[in-house]
Amino acid sequence: MANPKITVIGSNMMDLITNINRMPRSGETIEAPDFDLGFGGKGANQAVAACKTGAEVVMVSRVGDGLFGREVIKNFDSHGIDTEYVKVVENTTSGVAPIFVDQDGNNRILIVKGANAHLKPEAIDQAKDKILNSDFILLQLEIPLETVYYAIEFGAENEIPVILNPAPAADLDFNYVKKASIFVPNETELETISGMPVDSLENIKKAAQSLLTKDLKKIIVTLGEKGSLLVSKEKTELIFAFKVDPKDTTGAGDAFIGSFATFYAESGDIIKAMKLANKYAAFSTLSTGTQKSFYTREEFEKEID
Numbered sequence: 001m002a003n004p005k006i007t008v009i010g011s012n013m014m015d016l017i018t019n020i021n022r023m024p025r026s027g028e029t030i031e032a033p034d035f036d037l038g039f040g041g042k043g044a045n046q047a048v049a050a051c052k053t054g055a056e057v058v059m060v061s062r063v064g065d066g067l068f069g070r071e072v073i074k075n076f077d078s079h080g081i082d083t084e085y086v087k088v089v090e091n092t093t094s095g096v097a098p099i100f101v102d103q104d105g106n107n108r109i110l111i112v113k114g115a116n117a118h119l120k121p122e123a124i125d126q127a128k129d130k131i132l133n134s135d136f137i138l139l140q141l142e143i144p145l146e147t148v149y150y151a152i153e154f155g156a157e158n159e160i161p162v163i164l165n166p167a168p169a170a171d172l173d174f175n176y177v178k179k180a181s182i183f184v185p186n187e188t189e190l191e192t193i194s195g196m197p198v199d200s201l202e203n204i205k206k207a208a209q210s211l212l213t214k215d216l217k218k219i220i221v222t223l224g225e226k227g228s229l230l231v232s233k234e235k236t237e238l239i240f241a242f243k244v245d246p247k248d249t250t251g252a253g254d255a256f257i258g259s260f261a262t263f264y265a266e267s268g269d270i271i272k273a274m275k276l277a278n279k280y281a282a283f284s285t286l287s288t289g290t291q292k293s294f295y296t297r298e299e300f301e302k303e304i305d
């Protein structure tokens, strides 16, 4: 079987990960136990997860002209991700993400877009030939919205299914968004986008179902330790999480989406792909860091054997 081909049109960031006992109050200085620098950005994370699970990945992205940008490109190259369309923006810093991980492994993330803000619709025209060869296009919202909409239209016109991860949540134009094949928010994003409460599973289902009235085709809500929820006109189905004791959940949603794209492209079976992606995401929480906590396909298969 040929490897799935996936194009990610999205962000990359340097993650500045600080483990904290608690957040400082205004005007207060406190000590934090640990710090780590790692490769992140929702687009890059999803690209690495798709690649590590066996897809051939093309990355369309922008980096700054400093040290971080060069390292980000080297990191993509080290995974075998196609970086022909990862371009350097002169006189601009790369995207960075200060991340605070608490003692329960939960995270709070700030992003500074930097060069990611320069990924314009023209980038899609430039990479057209490679994108046309893809089984899926993966999109997130850490790049300009005009580029996200252009990519959705490109996918729709060329019959390439688009998986849209609306993260971080934004005010969206559903005239474009409805053309994506699968919409994948987490609970917080679902709450912001639907304007409905997500404080119980029942309410999460209602909030996701409300998006069907905006003509979305399929919605997968990532629910962390509760699993993932598929909502379409035909069915609503909860896929339970694979239980683990998480150390750091940063990037788990990206691990889910990137691996899901590979598994779905391989089998065409959405429930099977969600079950596998739930497991892949769970394993990514067992060690610290974002991309470096993602298993290779071999490591993953050994675990699920």
Ligand code: RIB
Pocket (backbone or CB within 6 Å): 013, 014, 015, 039, 040, 041, 042, 045, 096, 097, 109, 111, 142, 250, 251, 252, 253, 254, 290
């Ligand atoms: O989803 C996790 C990611 O969000 C981090 O890697 C950070 O860079 C932000 O983009």
